[in-house]
Amino acid sequence: MPCELEHSAAVAPAFVINRTKNNSIQTVSSIQSNAGPAPYHAAVREIPAFSDNYIWMLDNGDGSACVVDPGDAGPVQSALTSSGLALAAILITHHHFDHVGGLARLKESWGCQVYGPHNPGIAGIDHALEDGDRVRIGRFDFEVIAVPGHTLDHIAFYAADEEPPLLFCGDTMFAAGCGRLFEGTAQQMHRSLGRLAELPAETGVYCAHEYTLANLEFALAADPENRSLRERRDRERARRDAGTPTVPSTVGLELETNPFLRSGEPSVVAGLQRSGRLASATDPVTAFAALRAWKDQF
Numbered sequence: 001m002p003c004e005l006e007h008s009a010a011v012a013p014a015f016v017i018n019r020t021k022n023n024s025i026q027t028v029s030s031i032q033s034n035a036g037p038a039p040y041h042a043a044v045r046e047i048p049a050f051s052d053n054y055i056w057m058l059d060n061g062d063g064s065a066c067v068v069d070p071g072d073a074g075p076v077q078s079a080l081t082s083s084g085l086a087l088a089a090i091l092i093t094h095h096h097f098d099h100v101g102g103l104a105r106l107k108e109s110w111g112c113q114v115y116g117p118h119n120p121g122i123a124g125i126d127h128a129l130e131d132g133d134r135v136r137i138g139r140f141d142f143e144v145i146a147v148p149g150h151t152l153d154h155i156a157f158y159a160a161d162e163e164p165p166l167l168f169c170g171d172t173m174f175a176a177g178c179g180r181l182f183e184g185t186a187q188q189m190h191r192s193l194g195r196l197a198e199l200p201a202e203t204g205v206y207c208a209h210e211y212t213l214a215n216l217e218f219a220l221a222a223d224p225e226n227r228s229l230r231e232r233r234d235r236e237r238a239r240r241d242a243g244t245p246t247v248p249s250t251v252g253l254e255l256e257t258n259p260f261l262r263s264g265e266p267s268v269v270a271g272l273q274r275s276g277r278l279a280s281a282t283d284p285v286t287a288f289a290a291l292r293a294w295k296d297q298f
């Protein structure tokens with residue numbers, strides 16, 4: 001698609017990776033944007049894919065966009081066409097097919113840069129990222145947070161300077177839930193979620209699946225006395241009935257209602273004990289592991 005390639009080349013923003021661990025700054029490529037001084041408008045929208053995935057599209061404000069976890073190229077191409085944006089970059093959180101399946105086709109169409117985990121198993125990554133790296137895409141400045149647990153290569157992208165701050169966390173933290181432990185340990189996942197939970201309460205949590213209602217049913221079983229949880233269930237049900245996504249959430253709401261961020265809370269521990277999944281009061285990681293195992297069978 002020559003017109004897409006032309007468009008892409010014309011508006012590609014500057015890309016910088018700033019590796020904070022050793023304080024050195026590496027400029028990966030620097031192509032001048034010709035977008036001019038138009039006032040910037042932050043914009044993130046969801047692109048539904050498969051049965052319950054969300055691919056997130058960020059409007060860079062200069063005629064270009066980046067997408068997070070394009071598991072399927074078709075819906076992304078349609079969204080780009082309808083919005084008139086050129087794809088400048090792809091962000092990948094982990095190697096699962098529903099997050100990388102559209103990568104090759106989009107890269108071929110747009111010649112865009114691909115940022116993702118340091119995992120040679122993912123074909124097409126141009127910039128392999130580690131914990132603490134910074135990625136600048138257009139006006140967005142992301143910090144990379146390693147969040148192993150669902151997979152070992154899982155990373156999250158956090159933009160602290162946005163209002164509100166943005167977190168793209170793939171399959172690590174879901175609205176009222178968390179990803180399954182396919183590769184990592186409960187300890188790793190507990191720590192990863194703990195790092196995300198420390199972000200500002202107003203941070204938007206952009207996870208990759210619409211699992212919220214099922215997660216809330218489990219959350220109510222695990223934490224039945226939590227009044228915020230019941231209110232949230234009613235609110236999210238109404239959203240789904242209206243055909244509206246329940247994502248993004250916020251870190252503050254997750255702290256109140258996500259049992260996987262609350263595995264040390266007395267009410268959640270009591271729920272685990274009542275259901276016979278925890279013998280006695282114990283450390284939060286053991287409680288987290290019991291909670292995750294319960295959800296696997298719920």
Ligand code: ZN
Nearest residue numbers: 094096150171
């Ligand atoms: Zn996954």
Ligand code: FE
Nearest residue numbers: 096098171208
């Ligand atoms: Fe997924």
